[in-house]
Amino acid sequence: MxxxxxxxxxxxxxxxxxxxxxxxxxxxxxxxxxxxxxxxxxxxxxxxxxxxxxxxxxxxxxxxxxxxxxxxxxxxxxxxxxxxxxxxxxxxxxxxxxxxxxxxxxxxxxxxxxxxxxxxxxxxxxxxxxxxxxxxxxxxxxxxxxxxxxxxxxxxxxxxxxxxxxxxxxxxxxxxxxxxxxxxxxxxxxxxxxxxxxxxxxxxxxxxxxxxxxxxxxxxxxxxxxxxxxxxxxxxxxxxxxxxxxxxxxxxxxxxLGDPKLKDLTDYFWSKLTSEFGEKVVLNGHPEDRLPNTLNVSFVRKIGQDLLDAIPHLAASTGSACHAGRIELSPVLKEMNVPGEVGMGAIRFSLGRYTTRDEIDTVMNCLIQIVR
Incomplete structure (x- = not known):
């Protein structure tokens, strides 16, 4: 792929x-x-x-x-x-x-x-x-x-x-x-x-x-x-x-700065996630007051790094890149009192200027197969 x-x-x-x-x-x-x-x-x-x-x-x-x-x-x-x-x-x-x-x-x-x-x-x-x-x-x-x-x-x-x-x-x-x-x-x-x-x-x-x-x-x-x-x-x-x-x-x-593309793509991705996984996916961070490109989500009772390892063609992270490779609850999520069974399944998807809807759809198809 x-x-x-x-x-x-x-x-x-x-x-x-x-x-x-x-x-x-x-x-x-x-x-x-x-x-x-x-x-x-x-x-x-x-x-x-x-x-x-x-x-x-x-x-x-x-x-x-x-x-x-x-x-x-x-x-x-x-x-x-x-x-x-x-x-x-x-x-x-x-x-x-x-x-x-x-x-x-x-x-x-x-x-x-x-x-x-x-x-x-x-x-x-x-x-x-x-x-x-x-x-x-x-x-x-x-x-x-x-x-x-x-x-x-x-x-x-x-x-x-x-x-x-x-x-x-x-x-x-x-x-x-x-x-x-x-x-x-x-x-x-x-x-x-x-x-x-x-x-x-x-x-x-x-x-x-x-x-x-x-x-x-x-x-x-x-x-x-x-x-x-x-x-x-x-x-x-x-x-x-x-x-x-x-x-x-x-x-x-x-x-x-006034271009709504990033927020529209992020909202589209989140709507696809919630539609497919319902309560099994949780948003980490403020629902409105956050960067328009950032979607930190937890797949409940999953390990975020395991999910990413199963999609080798996808570059995303389980938290800050400075913490990559550490299979433990993010210090940020810990400070937010996110429960362990939720926080361990966290993945940070951060979109950008060259992201497309087709890419989001491809990632969604992979996630559906892996999470299930």
């Missing part, structure tokens, strides 16, 4: 337009963007254009965009950079229990060097309560970091409400929007965030590139010291090739 890819939350293929935009940098534009001669100036212009394209997607100034090697580095820069620069103001950080390891592990590291971290739980849909976050605030709190959407369930968090709370208390607010940018509208002013993470390979750009939005006035200690690249926040000659790819991907995404 033809291979079918339903794992867009793990990584997306490169958009053809992105490949085309990057191609000249593999041959013609090879100068250092910091150089002031004929070879460097056009590369610097391409880098700045990419910065503009990223900034326009999330509604900020180009100077507020710092390119990184991906979402993990952006998260580390946001958390460690802010803590080390501002620990004289306080040492308390608030986050949630369902964050990506790229947030959880930096928090655990900071705890080793003196930070105090409060982990807020979630409800049955995987959403944090703004009220619980406000209750956790102390005079020592300097930073709140809550993901915009969960990578496993797709559940969207009440970021704007949390941002308003953070603003009232004068606390910096960061959100990891790696899974959200390009799938749903994301505007840094609407969300009231001070920092926001983007990962290129989640929106049809290359792996190894991302960015961190840092609102003017927010001070960070760089993780990489050297020359003054990226406004002094990330030393090292910029990876213009990948930055151009990210910029083009953001430009494309800005033109497709």
């Amino acid at each position: 033809n291979k079918i890819y339903f794992d867009y939350n793990a990584s997306t293929p490169l958009a053809p337009e992105v490949v085309d935009a990057m191609q000249p940098l593999l041959s013609d534009f090879y100068g250092n963007p910091s150089a002031l001669h004929w070879a460097g100036k056009p590369v610097k212009k391409l880098l700045q254009n990419a910065r503009i394209q990223v900034s326009e997607l999330i509604g900020c100034s180009p100077r507020e965009i710092t390119f990184t090697s991906g979402g993990s580095e952006a998260n580390n820069l946001a958390l460690k950079g802010f803590y080390f620069k501002n620990q004289h103001k306080g040492k308390h950080i608030i986050t949630s229990t369902i964050e990506h390891p790229a947030i959880v592990n930096p928090c655990k590291f900071l705890e080793k060097v003196g930070a105090k971290v409060t982990y807020i739980g979630v409800d049955q849909y995987g959403r944090v309560s703004p009220e619980e976050i406000e209750k956790a605030i102390t005079n020592d709190t300097i930073l709140i970091t809550i993901m915009h959407s969960n990578n496993e369930t797709g559940t969207l968090q009440p970021i704007k409400e949390i941002g308003e709370i953070a603003g009232r208390y004068g606390i910096a607010f960061h959100t990891d929007a790696s899974q959200s940018v390009g799938k749903v509208p994301v505007n840094v002013d609407d969300l009231k965030v001070d920092m926001l993470t983007i990962a290129g390979h989640k929106l049809y750009a290359p792996k190894g590139i991302g960015s961190l939005f840092i609102r003017d006035g927010v001070k960070l200690e760089p993780l990489i010291h050297g020359a003054g690249h990226e406004n002094g926040l990330r030393a090292g000659t910029e990876n213009t090739l990948l930055a151009v790819g990210l910029g083009k991907a953001c430009e494309i995404a800005s033109t497709q």
Whole structure:
């Protein structure tokens, strides 16, 4: 059978337009963007254009965009950079229990060097309560970091409400929007965030590139010291090739945010599942406030990985790709109090720009044979 890819939350293929935009940098534009001669100036212009394209997607100034090697580095820069620069103001950080390891592990590291971290739980849909976050605030709190959407369930968090709370208390607010940018509208002013993470390979750009939005006035200690690249926040000659790819991907995404295709396909898939399996299939995550492409479902009293192993031509996951291969209840589902007999049967189907109804029908036919 033809291979079918339903794992867009793990990584997306490169958009053809992105490949085309990057191609000249593999041959013609090879100068250092910091150089002031004929070879460097056009590369610097391409880098700045990419910065503009990223900034326009999330509604900020180009100077507020710092390119990184991906979402993990952006998260580390946001958390460690802010803590080390501002620990004289306080040492308390608030986050949630369902964050990506790229947030959880930096928090655990900071705890080793003196930070105090409060982990807020979630409800049955995987959403944090703004009220619980406000209750956790102390005079020592300097930073709140809550993901915009969960990578496993797709559940969207009440970021704007949390941002308003953070603003009232004068606390910096960061959100990891790696899974959200390009799938749903994301505007840094609407969300009231001070920092926001983007990962290129989640929106049809290359792996190894991302960015961190840092609102003017927010001070960070760089993780990489050297020359003054990226406004002094990330030393090292910029990876213009990948930055151009990210910029083009953001430009494309800005033109497709209103397209209902992804939500229509996801709804179609869910309707087929419920029609065929009834109460033997359960939706994990919020029924409405979630990413339009993400369908995390449990086949009750089945093992999700066993089902996927029986469909070798299908690429999907039993949770975050970072946990692939582990036959145990997802930590996210565990925090949502999903029963073991339900959670162990979880599969995350994440659709994308190139998904078709025919592919969904093919997967359904396979599932019908295997589950029964």
